[in-house]
Amino acid sequence: MSNTVIQVSDHEMKEIQAFYKQYQIDKAPPGSVFVAKYKGCTITAYRSGKVMFQGVGNENEAKKWGKPTSKKTSTRKTSGAPLPDNISSLSVIGSDEVGKGDYFGPMTVVATYVNKEQIPLLQELGVKDSKNLSDKEIIEIAKQLLTFLPYSLLKLNNEKYNQLQASGYTQGKMTAILHNRALNNVLKKIAPDTPDAILVDQFAEAGVYFNHLKGQRAIIREKVYFSTQAESIHLAVAAASILARYAFLNAMEQLSEQAGFPLPKGAGPKVDQAAAKLIQQQGMDALRKFTKFHFANTAKAKRLANR
Numbered sequence: 214m215s216n217t218v219i220q221v222s223d224h225e226m227k228e229i230q231a232f233y234k235q236y237q238i239d240k241a242p243p244g245s246v247f248v249a250k251y252k253g254c255t256i257t258a259y260r261s262g263k264v265m266f267q268g269v270g271n272e273n274e275a276k277k278w279g280k281p282t283s284k285k286t287s288t289r290k291t292s293g294a295p296l297p298d299n300i301s302s303l304s305v306i307g308s309d310e311v312g313k314g315d316y317f318g319p320m321t322v323v324a325t326y327v328n329k330e331q332i333p334l335l336q337e338l339g340v341k342d343s344k345n346l347s348d349k350e351i352i353e354i355a356k357q358l359l360t361f362l363p364y365s366l367l368k369l370n371n372e373k374y375n376q377l378q379a380s381g382y383t384q385g386k387m388t389a390i391l392h393n394r395a396l397n398n399v400l401k402k403i404a405p406d407t408p409d410a411i412l413v414d415q416f417a418e419a420g421v422y423f424n425h426l427k428g429q430r431a432i433i434r435e436k437v438y439f440s441t442q443a444e445s446i447h448l449a450v451a452a453a454s455i456l457a458r459y460a461f462l463n464a465m466e467q468l469s470e471q472a473g474f475p476l477p478k479g480a481g482p483k484v485d486q487a488a489a490k491l492i493q494q495q496g497m498d499a500l501r502k503f504t505k506f507h508f509a510n511t512a513k514a515k516r517l518a519n520r
């Protein structure tokens with residue numbers, strides 16, 4: 214995804230903020246003044262006076278306010294075989310995972326097959342990178358996708374995750390194994406149909422990925438491609454990211470019920486506080502059921518709980 218950045222004065226910043234006021238969204242990254250979504254374009258204004266425009270029509274939207282300071286094109290990286298030129302319009306199995314950086318909740322991996330004839334329908338349904346969708350939008354779109362897309366959804370719950378981690382599995386290895394398993398499942402589901410390509414949202418270099426899979430049965434290698442930001446390359450990956458996020462949100466809701474209070478996402482200070490509360494209410498061992506225990510949050514929560 215390309216973006217355009219402009220540098221503005223304090224006065225111009227006020228004008229810009231006033232203009233996008235009614236399109237502002239809640240989440241704002243550190244150092245930002247506001248984030249707004251306007252006609253498919255995401256506008257992020259920073260305290261430094263930089264304003265970044267991302268997504269549809271970013272260049273034109275930025276031009277309303279100033280001259281671009283830098284034209285950053287995609288930072289996308291591919292690993293392994295180069296992607297077919299026309300991959301976006303092919304029939305593709307895409308896979309993606311969610312929950313790796315979240316202290317609470319499982320890791321979810323989804324692979325799904327999107328036949329090239331279904332691409333317009335997916336566009337119509339609003340399928341795009343789940344990072345650019347609200348939770349509400351994700352739930353709505355996911356429910357529709359589940360009715361017609363062949364998919365495999367694998368959820369690695371916290372207890373199992375912690376066991377594997379304790380027995381020496383890295384997060385990368387677990388992720389690779391889950392992706393490979395999900396790909397196998399979808400290939401079986403759609404047989405005798407076969408995809409033109411398989412696109413994995415890249416979390417490791419191709420060589421590292423296949424290294425993680427050593428010793429596994431049925432390693433899918435044929436027509437497998439890796440790219441970062443693969444959600445924006447093919448809608449199959451975008452759909453997989455939406456389904457994975459949906460499963461993650463559902464799991465977080467269930468875990469929150471078991472905890473008796475809402476568990477926050479991510480791995481920040483709020484997470485430490487929630488984990489400390491859990492320790493006080495249910496004891497240290499309970500964390501293994503709710504968290505990725507090896508994260509640094511565990512030690513921080515323990516300190517907070519003992520205060």
Ligand code: MN
Nearest residue numbers: 309310414415
């Ligand atoms: Mn991803």
